[in-house]
Amino acid sequence: MRLRAVLLSVALVAAARSASAEPEDPQCNGAVDVHAVDASTHQPVVAATVRIASELLGTTDETGHFLIADLCPATMTVIVERDDYNAAEAIVTVTATARSSVEIEMRLGGEVIEVHERAPDPPPMQSSTEVSGAALERSRGKSFTAAIAEVPGVTQLKSATGVAKPIIRGQFGRRLLLLVDGVRHRAQEWGLEHAPEVDPFVAEKIRVVRGAGGVRYGSDAIGGVVLVDPAALRREPGYNGELHLIGMSNGRGGSIAGRVQGVPRSLPKLSTMLEGSIKRSAALEAPDYALDNTGAFEWSAGATVDYDLTSSDYKLSYRRYQAELGVCACLRAHSIDDFLAQARAGTPVGADEFSADFAIDRPKQQVVHDTVIARGSWVRDKLGRFTSTFAFQHDLRREYDVVRNADEAGAQYNFRLNSYELDGVFEHNPIHLSEHWHLRGAFGLSGLAQAHHYAGLHLVPPFTSLGAGAYAIERLIGHDVELELGARYDLTSRTAEIEKIDFQRLVRSGQLADGACGADIEPAKCSARYHTFTASSGALWRFAEPWSIRGELSVAQRAPNTDEQYLNGAAPTFPVLALGKPDLGPETTYGTSLTLGYAGTAVKAEASGFVNRIDDYIYFAPAIDDLGQPIIDTTIRGAFPRFTTRPIPALFFGADGGISAAPIKQLDLGAQVSLVRARNRATDGPLVLVPADHFRGSITYRPPDRWPLSNSFVTVTGTYVARKRGYDPAADFIPPPAGYFALGAEIGTETCTLGNKVKIALQGANLTNARYRDYTSLMRYYADEPGWQLWLRASVFFDSRKEQ
């Protein structure tokens, strides 16, 4: 918002000058490129005003630049000012035609309000979207994944618990990184039914980077990266906070969430934050029947303290997320006959008995996720900033199946993953190569230790893992052009303890050579070590304001996950027998993407195309015997198709983009599209769970403010999801569901009560109560998606420093 205002004012000033000056005068074609930088850090000084004598010319842009054009030959003094800096000036001599440039160093003022704004991170070379403000508020009370589901290129992989995980450009789970407060979320992300254990209320801003972001974030960021930024800490004495109340019609539930931040007057360097949320809902209802047992109970709590000394900063935070999620009683994955009978029936077996009550019975999931983050950062004037983060994450997941003796049986699948990470990043100060070019960059080291404990029905083994990584990334920044190069190396070492019976099963199935894990197989200790390399290059060219084009080329290697190596048992989600491949090698992605952007004042648009060729893509698919027939295992629960993980050559490509336009002040029009295609290059067959084409359009009307209401709006949204084209009957079991159209709407406003901002909104989804199934929802095999749904949200924002 502020950036747009700055750009706008710069544009206006520039327009005014070219109109008032006499451009025809050949004597007055001189120009001066002013570059304002911080004297100690050499970071650009953004939004500083530039003037010559008393004539105000404009403000510097996000790179600290401002161009003064149409100058007549003379010697003049250029003055640059910003509240928190001492004014600085430079004497420039303008010649008739040549363009000169001047770098003006600015020093922080003596007794000023401390402004902690660092230069923003340079824009990623991939296409990216930020979800914050109103867009994020719209998703309050829904799942974390719903918060980013409206971003181009993002779709939801919904599970039978009603929660979902994000899919970006056809990749999810293992190939998609989620970073919360800069720390990678470590959980059982491999499971299709395992939604991210993140409370969406934590986020003040969510950034979605589409495309490989492996160098900075970890080599397995093949599909993209989701960065969850918690609320910015308060820096001035006083307190502020917010409280949200949300009620939902379908599920007859609601959420309460709140956050309080405070800085004591006696200790102005100490910033504290407390936050928490609680959500309870009954089972959801599809148009014709209840989705029995999909009730949910979730809560989360967190505390953060931060001590900020000007040249260093120390932060400690703890968060817990806990949830009990009922799995739809309509799920039938215990045998292929039951599964297919249900999938083909149209209406779930026993739907007459289904009820939308609050009780959460078996089958259900219980999850707990704890995160502790300790972070210190130190600024050295002449060098840059060093940041070190230690993070501990504890992820506990218990899954309860329908069993005999349920009161005493406990959970059938118990996963506990403890992750310890330590990383250090050094961001050097911008290095000025010339007046027009400077270099920004960072070097980082990271270490990871993980221990996974497992108890329950045979599925995945316990393991311990150690990893280390090193990376460097540099960006050459010019006025209109930015170039980036990065490289990363990771070493992963892992030892899994496989029970004798599981080991023998892998050997008998041909997935593992006998003796591959030594002579002692009680249990077999299978070790693997991977060296993976990632490199990327990117370029950004603002070829004609407000147009820009970005491109990147990358090669990334991802080490296989433990489940891909050692999965061994009946998968809880699908009626298949799953077998991992312990000796899998890393998969290698060669990716490229091109993004065209337009950032005008009335129209903003971005369109992006991508191609990812993945060699040795680790794919979970039906096992085929020597004669080309699917392998069926006969067990005491009937016949099961055997699925194995194995490397295949794959190709993903597609396009996504969005446009928002304001033809008149009160009206916003938006449109988005997401297209992904994926092929097995060996067979030219389709891959499973690659989203169907998504199209979305919205119209928002913002009436003029009328006291006491402000920022009122009405939005109507339409989403069309096409039928997925192409499917593999052996791997997908039933054909993709028909396409569907979902209608949504929202009305909201803002007011002030006792000096506190209050926001109220009513939102509706699937307003036509359409019966539909979604290709990337696991529910599609069992039941329809939920019917119409209303959310009523009320939020109060308070601050000890009342707005004037």
Next chain:
Amino acid sequence: MTLSKTSMLATLMLAACGSPGGGASNDEEVITTLVLSFAPTGGGVSITAEFDDPDGEGGQAGTAQPINLAAGSYTLTVGFQNRLEAPPEEITDEVRDEQEFHLVLFTGTAVAAAGPLTHSYGDQDANGLPVGLTSSVMARAGTGQLTVTLRHMPPEEPPVKAADTVMLAKQNGIETLGGSTDATATFLVTVP
């Protein structure tokens, strides 16, 4: 230095972690073996046939022994075991404890109209509905396939099992019932 400190720290912490609980192996739901025992009503030696999957699901497929009966009437008892445990765990008792939620179904050509076996349930749960752990069987000359299925009915209260459940399963297929299959095996029946 940092690195060695880190690895030391990591080692300490890893060592401190516990198991996620929920029982050491939690195999109470696993069934490896289904045992049919035909006791002649007039007395004599019982004839047994097993379906046994010694390594559980996956790997080696289970095998079913043939059923060879002399013509006559028998009391058939069905048993379920988990032989991955030592000594083998008797699952039949658990089924009997929750008989309102379990149903053993007998299908296949062996119990069809022209088949060699005539089957009738010999036990009832608390609601007066068949369970199938004990049955009466009449054998006459012929051959056919007998599929024995242990169905775990949905955990709804009141129980979903009804008077017509067996009939519906035979008519429309077991997969059209609610709940899930805990064990199923097909045997070849020969009555000379």
